[in-house]
Amino acid sequence: MNERTINSLSNLIVIGIIFGVVALIMLLIPNRYEISIQTSGVLGRLGEEDFSEQKDIYIDGVYTTSFFKPDVFRGEFIVEGIDFTSDGSKITINADSNVGNIMLYTNFDSLRRNSGTNIHNFWGTIFFSPRFEYFTILIPEPTGNPSLQTWSKKSGLFLSGPANNRREALGILYKFLKESPHYDSVIFR
Numbered sequence: 001m002n003e004r005t006i007n008s009l010s011n012l013i014v015i016g017i018i019f020g021v022v023a024l025i026m027l028l029i030p031n032r033y034e035i036s037i038q039t040s041g042v043l044g045r046l047g048e049e050d051f052s053e054q055k056d057i058y059i060d061g062v063y064t065t066s067f068f069k070p071d072v073f074r075g076e077f078i079v080e081g082i083d084f085t086s087d088g089s090k091i092t093i094n095a096d097s098n099v100g101n102i103m104l105y106t107n108f109d110s111l112r113r114n115s116g117t118n119i120h121n122f123w124g125t126i127f128f129s130p131r132f133e134y135f136t137i138l139i140p141e142p143t144g145n146p147s148l149q150t151w152s153k154k155s156g157l158f159l160s161g162p163a164n165n166r167r168e169a170l171g172i173l174y175k176f177l178k179e180s181p182h183y184d185s186v187i188f189r
Contacts, residue, residue, distance in 0.1 A: 027067040027068075028067070028068075030064045030065060030066040030069075031064065031065045031066075032062050032063070032064050033062065033063045033064075033065075033131060034062060035059055035060065035061055035062065035063050035073070035075065035131060035132055036059070036060050037057075037058070037059040037060075037132055038056070038057070038058050038059075039056075039057050039059075039161050039162040040054055040055065040056055040057065040161060040162060040163065040164060041054075041055050041057045041079075041159050041160055041161025041162060041163050041169065042054060042055070042159070042160055042161070042163040042164070042165060042166055042168070042169035043055050043157070043158070043159045044157075044158055044159075044160075044166050044169055044170070045155060045156070045157050045158075046152075046153065046154060046155055046156050046158070047154055047155045048155075049166075052165070052166040052169075053081075054164075055079055055080045055081060055159060055161075056079075056080040057077075057078065057079050057080070057159075057161050057162075058076065058077075058078040059075070059076070059077050059078075059132050060075050060076045060078075061073055061074050061075010061076060061077075061091075062074055062075060063130065063131060063132075065130075070094045070095055071094075071095035071130065072092065072093065072094055072095065073091070073092070073093040073095065073128075073132075074090065074091070074092050074093075075090065075091065076089075076090065076091065077091050077103070079159065082123070091103060093126060093128075095128075095130075101125065101126050101127070101128075103123045103124050103125065103126050103137065123137070123139065124137045124138050124139040124140060124151070124159075125137070125138045125140075125151070126138075127176035127177075127179075127180070134160075134161070134162070134172050134175070135160070135161055135172070136158055136159070136160040136161075136169075136172050136173045136176050136177075137158060137159045137160075138151045138156060138157075138158055139151065139156070139157040139158060139159065140157075141157060153177070158173050160172040160173050
């Protein structure tokens, strides 16, 4: 090998190392996206064609993606007419696109007032596109057992958005449920 070939190979190796380091850094640094959405959705019940309520929805927070960790949304998810969603509660959603994500609100103001007692409100399981372009929430309801809530594909309560009518809301709901491997009937304890 001549000296020119060795210099070319050395330059390629250095460039390869630089690209590798830059790629590794990009994988390790999480991407953060500010989410601020005001939209409308439809609250409905499967099996009841006449049950349909328009709801204003406000989503404000940060969506973080990382190569080695699940995507996470932290912030506010406020739904008109649902009191605990607008009382200062913050929500964290760990994203798993085809299984659904638990919506657990923690009210930090109540937490401080109650000397460390956790104040949580579970509202349902949410499916959503990465930046909340579309979402649907499966809202469980009490059964005969006070500590048990359930959601069913036959008569379940849901909220989908953005949607202006029941037909649009059902389209979003079915899109996510079709991708989910196990939503025939789910029991939340």
